Amino acid sequence: xxxxxxxxxxxxxxxxxxxxxxxxxxxxxxxxxxxxxxxxxxxxxxxxxxxxxxxxxxxxxxxxxxxxxxxxxxxxxxxxxxxxxxxxxxxxxxxxxxxxxxxxxxxxxxxxxxxxxxxxxxxxxxxxxxxxxxxxxxxxxxxxxxxxxxxxxxxxxxxxxxxxxxxxxxxxxxxxxxxxxxxxxxxxxxxxxxxxxxxxxxxxxxxxxxxxxxxxxxxxxxxxxxxxxxxxxxxxxxxxxxxxxxxxxxxxxxxxxxxxxxxxxxxxxxxxxxxxxxxxxxxxxxxxxxxx
Amino acid sequence: xxxxxxxxxxxxxxxxxxxxxxxxxxxxxxxxxxxxxxxxxxxxxxxxxxxxxxxxxxxxxxxxxxxxxxxxxxxxxxxxxxxxxxxxxxxxxxxxxxxxxxxxxxxxxxxxxxxxxxxxxxxxxxxxxxxxxxxxxxxxxxxxxxxxxxxxxxxxxxxxxxxxxxxxxxxxxxxxxxxxxxxxxxxxxxxxxxxxxxxxxxxxxxxxxxxxxxxxxxxxxxxxxxxxxxxxxxxxxxxxxxxxxxxxxxxxxxxxxxxxxxxxxxxxxxxxxxxxxxxxxxxxxxxxxxxxxxxxxxxxxxxxxxxxxxxxxxxxxxxxxxxxxxxxxxxxxxxxxxxxxxxxxxxxxxxxxxxxxxxxxxxxxxxxxxxxxxxxxxxxxxxxxxxxxxxxxxx
Amino acid sequence: xxxxxxxxxxxxxxxxxxxxxxxxxxxxxxxxxxxxxxxxxxxxxxxxxxxxxxxxxxxxxxxxxxxxxxxxxxxxxxxxxxxxxx
Numbered sequence: 001x002x003x004x005x006x007x008x009x010x011x012x013x014x015x016x017x018x019x020x021x022x023x024x025x026x027x028x029x030x031x032x033x034x035x036x037x038x039x040x041x042x043x044x045x046x047x048x049x050x051x052x053x054x055x056x057x058x059x060x061x062x063x064x065x066x067x068x069x070x071x072x073x074x075x076x077x078x079x080x081x082x083x084x085x086x087x088x089x090x091x092x093x094x095x096x097x098x099x100x101x102x103x104x105x106x107x108x109x110x111x112x113x114x115x116x117x118x119x120x121x122x123x124x125x126x127x128x129x130x131x132x133x134x135x136x137x138x139x140x141x142x143x144x145x146x147x148x149x150x151x152x153x154x155x156x157x158x159x160x161x162x163x164x165x166x167x168x169x170x171x172x173x174x175x176x177x178x179x180x181x182x183x184x185x186x187x188x189x190x191x192x193x194x195x196x197x198x199x200x201x202x203x204x205x206x207x208x209x210x211x212x213x214x215x216x217x218x219x220x221x222x223x224x225x226x227x228x229x230x231x232x233x234x235x236x237x238x239x240x241x242x243x244x245x246x247x248x249x250x251x252x253x254x255x256x257x258x259x260x261x262x263x264x265x266x267x268x269x270x271x272x273x274x275x276x277x278x279x280x281x282x283x284x285x286x287x288x289x290x291x292x
Numbered sequence: 293x294x295x296x297x298x299x300x301x302x303x304x305x306x307x308x309x310x311x312x313x314x315x316x317x318x319x320x321x322x323x324x325x326x327x328x329x330x331x332x333x334x335x336x337x338x339x340x341x342x343x344x345x346x347x348x349x350x351x352x353x354x355x356x357x358x359x360x361x362x363x364x365x366x367x368x369x370x371x372x373x374x375x376x377x378x379x380x381x382x383x384x385x386x387x388x389x390x391x392x393x394x395x396x397x398x399x400x401x402x403x404x405x406x407x408x409x410x411x412x413x414x415x416x417x418x419x420x421x422x423x424x425x426x427x428x429x430x431x432x433x434x435x436x437x438x439x440x441x442x443x444x445x446x447x448x449x450x451x452x453x454x455x456x457x458x459x460x461x462x463x464x465x466x467x468x469x470x471x472x473x474x475x476x477x478x479x480x481x482x483x484x485x486x487x488x489x490x491x492x493x494x495x496x497x498x499x500x501x502x503x504x505x506x507x508x509x510x511x512x513x514x515x516x517x518x519x520x521x522x523x524x525x526x527x528x529x530x531x532x533x534x535x536x537x538x539x540x541x542x543x544x545x546x547x548x549x550x551x552x553x554x555x556x557x558x559x560x561x562x563x564x565x566x567x568x569x570x571x572x573x574x575x576x577x578x579x580x581x582x583x584x585x586x587x588x589x590x591x592x593x594x595x596x597x598x599x600x601x602x603x604x605x606x607x608x609x610x611x612x613x614x615x616x617x618x619x620x621x622x623x624x625x626x627x628x629x630x631x632x633x634x635x636x637x638x639x640x641x642x643x644x645x646x647x648x649x650x651x652x653x654x655x656x657x658x659x660x661x662x663x664x665x666x667x668x669x670x671x672x673x674x675x676x677x678x679x680x681x682x683x684x685x686x687x
Numbered sequence: 688x689x690x691x692x693x694x695x696x697x698x699x700x701x702x703x704x705x706x707x708x709x710x711x712x713x714x715x716x717x718x719x720x721x722x723x724x725x726x727x728x729x730x731x732x733x734x735x736x737x738x739x740x741x742x743x744x745x746x747x748x749x750x751x752x753x754x755x756x757x758x759x760x761x762x763x764x765x766x767x768x769x770x771x772x773x
Contacts, residue, residue: 007740008690008749016536019547021745026697031744039741049532054372065536065548070529072375073538074368075398081332081365085372085380086529088356089330093376093530111368114361181705183741222704274356281352282301289304 005042007035014038014048016068023062027213027221029180029206030127034063036183036204037096037125040190051094054083056108059134060100060127060206077108080115083122091271094194095122101142102132105161109141116170119198121269125190126163126201129208137211148215164203168263173198175263179205179228189261198269205232205257235260297327299491302353306488315453315480319383319409319473320345322457325494328407329355329378332369334362334388337421338477339411342383363388367395370406375537377501377528379461383409385477386427387418390435396470397436398539400563403468403512403524405499407460410472411480412593414645414671423671424477426593429648432472433622439560441567442622443574444472446592450484456619458489462497463574467567468523474621476644478594478673502527511535512559513544522566567623575625578617581607585614587638587686589666590629590653592618595642595674602679611687621649626656633657638686642666642674662686688751689727689739695747698722702739702748708732711739 005013011020024030041051048069055061057076064071074082079097087095104112104126115122131149132138139149139156142163147156164177174196176189186204193200205228207213213224233241233256241253302324313321319342323331331350333343343359350357355378360366363384370380384392389410399406410432414425428435433442443463445456457473464471502509502525504516511533515521527533540548541556549555567574581603582588589599596617606613616632618625629652633639639657641650647665654663666682668674689711696718703711703725710731713723727733733750740748 004737004741006749006751007743007746008692011692011746015746016534021695021697024744027699027701028744031746032701032742035741035743035746048534050530052376052529065538069534070375070527071534071536071538072372072529073536073540074371075394075539078364078368078395081360081368082372084358084360084365085330085332085369085374086376087372088332088358088369089373089376089378089380090530110361111365114365118358181742183738187741221699221701225701225704271356274351278351278354282354285301285305285352 005039010035010038014041014068016066019066022066024059025208025210027207027209027224028059029129029204030060030063032180032183033125033127033186033204033206034066036186037190039187040194043187044191044194046094046194050092051096052083052086053096053098054079054086055098056103057134058100058103058132060098061103063098077103077106078111079103080108080111080120080122080124084115084120087120087122087271091121091275096194097122097124099124099126100133101126101128101130101161101163102140105141105163105166113166113170116167116172116199116201118270119171119173119267121198121271123190123193123200123202126203127206128163128203129206129212131208131212133208133211137215164201164262167201172201172263173265173267173269174200176201176261177203177205177259179232179259180207181225181229192264196264196266197272198267232257232259235262297329297354299325299327302327303491305349305352308488310485310487312483312485313450314341314483315447315450315475316341316383316411317345318450318453318486319457319475319480320349321486321488322454323381323407323461324349324353325454325489326458326461326496327379328381328461330370330373330380331355331357331382332360332366332373332380333382334360334366334384336363336385336388338413338424338480339383339385339388339409341480342409342411363391364394367392367399367408371395371399371402371404374404374406375529377530379405379465381407381409383411385411386413386415389428389431393431393435397438397440399470400436400440401539402537403563404470405464405468406470407457407464408470408472409457410474412474412476414669420671424480424594424644425669425671426476426595426644426648429474429621429645430651432474439564441564442472443467443469443567444474444622445620446474446618447479448593448596448617450479450482451486452619453479454486454488458494458496462495465497465499466523468499468526469567474593476593477671499526501525502531502533506533509533510544511546512542522562522569571623571625572627574620574623575628576620577625577628578619579614580617581614582616582632582635584612586612586636587640587683588614588616588632588636589679590616590618590632590639590641590649592621592649595644595668598674598676599642599679601676602683605676605680606683606687611683613683613687618649624652624656629653629656630658633661633663636661639663640666640682640686642668642679644668644673689733690749690751691724691726692747693718693724694720695745696722696724697745698724699744700725701742701744705742706739707736708734
């Protein structure tokens with residue numbers, strides 16, 4: 001850890017000049033997620049010239065603007081469809097998408113489902129804060145039941161999306177979820193996600209003190225960050241308690257958010273398969289024509 | 293790898309020089325000949341054959357075809373692919389085009405070259421899927437929110453479906469703007485003879501890529517390699533320019549300037565005037581019997597075909613009829629319409645709708661020239677005899 | 688040592704709150720936004736774990752090793768639950 005890149009070095013190497021400080025509110029976890037992404041890229045030894053960062057609309061989607069790399073800040077929810085095209089036309093590029101929970105599973109739910117199903121070779125980092133932050137705190141598809149939001153003033157009655165569970169069921173190659181207050185696990189997951197072939201998802205639970213915490217009486221920034229710590233549990237631990245724990249332990253655990261790496265497989269990504277198909281088709285034609 | 297498409301291979305895939313094919317397929321041929329490297333599409337009648345042709349031929353040429361989850365995604369994917377440095381295209385019809393409006397606006401704002409083939413039908417809503425019409429003439433110009441200009445071409449024959457698709461690519465690369473090929477279901481599903489150009493018979497325009505020093509590059513201002521051009525040089529993703537592309541109002545460097553009035557004004561004026569400055573250069577019309585004409589059709593697309601027959605019939609009867617066919621409908625050929633309206637007494641606009649292009653035609657015609665629409669709705673074409681009546685009345 | 692880029696600090700106090708050895712405190716120094724920025728306590732047990740630096744959402748913290756005489760360098764050998772348990 002001692003030779004880890006410092007924030008002073010990151011400011012020079014990774015941040016776009018003149019764009020900081022970020023627009024993120026005080027106590028927001030999105031900036032930490034950006035820090036972890038830089039550390040993952042640094043540890044992988046990737047060149048920013050070879051990475052395209054795409055995003056949709058929302059707080060999380062402002063992130064590519066802070067990175068000194070090619071950035072595609074697109075329309076609401078559509079970033080994965082844009083990113084599919086970016087990768088299609090140049091599969092050598094590493095494509096990393098930043099999205100929010102509303103962006104990825106509300107308006108962009110269909111694109112999310114299909115990018116994962118197609119196993120498009122890209123890394124998606126979803127910053128889940130349970131709320132539409134940028135527009136002022138409207139209820140999101142990920143808002144837990146009972147959430148108070150400007151558009152759910154009497155308490156949210158809808159069930160919430162479990163983004164990681166959804167990606168897992170779609171066969172995504174890599175799926176992990178972490179709260180942002182642990183640096184090492186997200187850094188490792190982002191590294192693994194970028195290195196894994198096919199569709200990779202890292203869901204980072206990012207506190208939103210302004211639009212979510214405040215309205216839901218989760219206290220100040222410290223208390224909100226602590227809430228995530230107290231209300232999440234390692235998936236392995238969760239399973240152990242549910243199988244072997246006492247009734248009290250079970251009751252204390254059942255409503256917690258499971259965190260950890262949920263899926264990590266090795267399978268051929270869409271564009272790898274596509275390239276193979278192109279090669280075969282061209283070889284067929286060449287045989288038929290005796291060369292072009 | 294980044295796919296390089298070999299035009300010789302593409303030409304071989306297409307086969308015989310002369311073929312009898314449908315308009316949709318000619319659009320696919322045109323795209324391939326222009327060098328499309330990525331096609332993202334979604335099935336819709338009467339445009340599906342374009343995607344089917346692409347699915348069959350594009351991978352053989354080394355390009356990528358993906359059937360996306362909807363038209364919103366199709367439009368998004370072709371924009372993304374364009375930024376990775378290839379020519380890109382999608383095809384759709386009315387309802388799909390409505391869905392594409394969101395990212396069509398994004399392509400305009402981000403100056404992304406791409407081509408949308410719209411084999412039109414009618415609405416509102418799902419309307420008549422299997423019947424052709426001309427329902428998106430104005431949506432192309434005004435469908436997305438905000439101030440913008442459009443570039444759109446209207447083929448009347450299957451040969452033009454092919455040729456104008458190539459032209460659409462050239463214009464989109466030149467102006468860094470999405471170009472809409474406004475075919476209609478009639479032409480799209482019509483089968484005719486086409487002559488397929490060989491590699492040395494085509495003129496292709498390739499986008500001007502950024503070449504200046506990376507620290508001197510200004511991504512959203514006038515060209516730095518082509519002085520005087522309002523079209524900025526293209527910083528392909530992965531080329532090291534590290535450009536930021538956003539649909540938000542941005543300054544010359546591409547960074548959000550959403551609350552800066554001067555930045556917005558400068559940006560929007562450049563986005564529009566980079567096209568309208570060339571309005572007359574772009575104007576592309578076909579004149580039929582206009583020398584002494586007193587009553588004329590201004591037409592486009594499939595409806596130009598019965599209109600031309602009606603003009604011939606009228607001439608045989610001694611009526612001084614003529615026709616001006618708009619091959620490029622946007623940017624609107626203001627001067628051509630004004631000049632025509634000064635010479636003739638009456639302009640009749642046959643349209644497969646209750647009337648769309650009649651509105652800009654009326655707007656730019658001289659006040660003393662009467663402009664009326666000859667509407668035909670329900671998914672059938674005008675008969676020449678029906679249009680002849682308009683000429684007889686107008687004479 | 689901890690270097691803080693004062694003007695980027697928004698005052699979230701995450702660094703102060705999550706430091707495993709409570710080595711940081713809010714200072715009297717005010718940045719141009721009127722935020723009181725954190726600093727190391729005069730007496731502290733900082734062992735350069737760099738958690739504050741990694742968590743800082745605003746790229747404002749850099750932890751540097753203090754110049755110490757050889758053999759004197761203090762490192763936490765045992766961390767339990769993010770807390771130094773030496």
